[in-house]
Amino acid sequence: MSLLRCISAEAEEERWRLLLVANFAGLANVLILVSINASAHAAEQRDGSSLVKFLALIALYALCSRHAKRRMSSLIGMVVHRIRVRVGDRVAGAELAVLERIQASEICDLITENTMMISDRAGFVAVLLQSSVILAFAVIYIACLSLPALMLLLVICLVAAGLFVGMRRDLIRLTQQNAGTRVGFMERLMDLLAGFKELQFSRRRGSEVRAEAVAASDALRAATIRSSDLLNDGLLIGEGVLLVLVIAVVYLHQGVAALDAGTITHLLAAVMFLWGPLMGVIGGIMPYMRSNMALAQIDDLEGRLDAVVREAPTIADEDPWHGRAHGLVAAGVAYRYPAHDDGDAPFCVGPLDLEFVAGEVVFIVGGNGSGKSTLVKVLTGLYVPSEGQLRLDGVVVGAANVAAFRDMIAAIFSDFYLFPRLYGLGERDAEANLLIEQMQLTGKVALADGAFTTLALSTGQRKRLAMIVALLEDRPICVFDEWAADQDPEFRQYFYAELLPQLRARGKMVLVVSHDDRYFHCADKVVTLEYGRLRALEHVARDGAAP
Structure with missing residues (x-):
């Protein structure tokens, strides 16, 4: 199950209204660019109506964007809430004998770490979805300016997408490793806390336990650095795509299409305009993928809990004794x-x-x-x-x-x-x-x-x-x-x-x-x-x- 599908299911009928608001925000954002380009190259004297139009478009974008992001964060929060409630209901509906097959620490770790992962990245995911809408309208605008420029943009983006596919494999591998490393560190930390008194009576034992705790912490540090490096590589790819686009647009008219200076200027403005939305998409892809992996782990947990609940008999509310036992x-x-x-x-x-x-x-x-x-x-x-x-x-x-x-x-x-x-x-x-x-x-x-x-x-x-x-x-x-x-x-x-x-x-x-x-x-x-x-x-x- 993907986070986007969860959000869509949570929104129900509202998802179409939310999509419409997001589209209005993206359209208003691109219209600001179009108006700026048109106004900058207009021969006639600009009057106050242009300023009013700019301010109206900015207000429309701000209001629609604010509403979409707030609702998106609210929907993600509700998704996480429902997950916690579902897991709680499954635990409450299970019988002790079969529930004992799943460790309580595993349930707590998955339901806290993974739901926090999704909640903490709600803002990134909201920016990702909002930026994707803006990019879609910006691509349409570039297509109107120059089809060769659009084709060049698509080729560069496909190359970047290929790089992200490889990074996704690395992210999955690191996520799985990090989960085990985190649990290992927590176990060593509990050894230090729960076994504190026992450690005071053996310096050798204490030294060995502390050494393992240090090693586990170092492994967790290395895993965190690898995840950060992967995120930074993703941002670097986004910056590289933009720089390549700028260079490509500048030399586009020399080798591929004969474009006038005005069109080149408009294309450069459009590419520079893409910087913010594209970085929003790049910055949100990794958290979105990580959220999907967290959901996959939660789905696995819920599947095991479902199996536990299915093994348990259905409990009814019959009371033949009315509080008396002889x-x-x-x-x-x-x-x-x-x-x-x-x-x-x-x-x-x-x-x-x-x-x-x-x-x-x-x-x-x-x-x-x-x-x-x-x-x-x-x-x-x-x-x-x-x-x-x-x-x-x-x-x-x-x-x-x-x-x-x-x-x-x-x-x-x-x-x-x-x-x-x-x-x-x-x-x-x-x-x-x-x-x-x-x-x-x-x-x-x-x-x-x-x-x-x-x-x-x-x-x-x-x-x-x-x-x-x-x-x-x-x-x-x-x-x-x-x-x-x-x-x-x-x-x-x-x-x-x-x-x-x-x-x-x-x-x-x-x-x-x-x-x-x-x-x-x-x-x-x-x-x-x-x-x-x-x-x-x-x-x-x-x-x-x-x-």
Whole structure:
């Protein structure tokens, strides 16, 4: 998809009016040249009417050009906006399991770098299109003055076009190289920032990481210089075309056509007039081609996201539970990851037969890689089971009702994300600040106008904020994936001995992923996984003693 086609589609019915305005601007610009030539060689005395005509043409050109350029920039901005919205909609419509195949960093890099590339070059593209219209009218004027001069102009322009075709190949190659170089530099920069503490404990490690960062920066510098050189070469070609045209027109009448001095003068004026529009075209071609390549990369990303969305089931808005959850059953549920390229068998969790009821606390335990987090993602509807069924109160959880099912779950995953505002909860400042005091975060953070005053807290403190959000949501199913792992002993004790019993007493269905074996007695059931299989299912008496 080309940028011009995107602009045309965005403009819809307006594109003809916009084209007409641009043509008026180009025609007015050339008429100024014609009037100047005619007035300069007129034998009669020039009066005020000539000046009025010049001023009217200048005003017409200025108004039409201003309108066309502003609308062009506005249309390009809307094109970029729609691209961002489309990508956002595709991401929102995808399922987690298939979206994980595309790296989030890749999506962010493409959608920010490439859309900024298009937006930043909107002015160049607008000048390119405007200058192209002016050139078209100028060529018509040259044709009226001398057909041989027109043919000479076309020959020179064809030679220049051939040079630009070769430059386009170089631009494509450099653009692809630059993308990889930029990502490489960002990775090394993240090594320096995210691994700062670790680098302080090894001068050798720090030296090697910094050396790679310097090398990546130097590669990015070289790539940027090559791109600038290519752009400068394009401008040089444009200047060369104009100089060759001037020389050719001067000697045209000697070797090709017998032209009088007046025609030669008019042609020279026309060629000099072409300087601005031609440089506008030359200066806009490279940004236009770069914008088209950015669009091609975005199209590729959207194609992959479309494939992801097509793999995901269509989610409807059925709600058979109306916010109530009494019993969740996993009947023969299994989840298999996609096969590896190396041919090794993919990891599989299940098949499992499990049951969870309201007013019950269930611990899901096991070693690293046992499948705990995968099972939780299946139980919360984030992963679609490869086989078996997930049933809530006898109703199968499927594409038609999974959105309503997820709306009944308050979850804090080990890789949780904390939003800066209480999205979806309305004005809850007073309740939230009471919970902040309960979580011993007073003085460190507060909620004002639905937003946290800061998120610059330790991991454990940020998890407490996430718990506050979960408690405010007050949903019937609660899922906590290693919540206590980053808490100090006091809050770990609070979580297991006070908070979980409170949630049980309120009739919540609580699923806890944990490694804290000293607190297993706080659960009603302990589900132990090993390599994706159920190793043990232990029921615990309410008084804390095993039955």
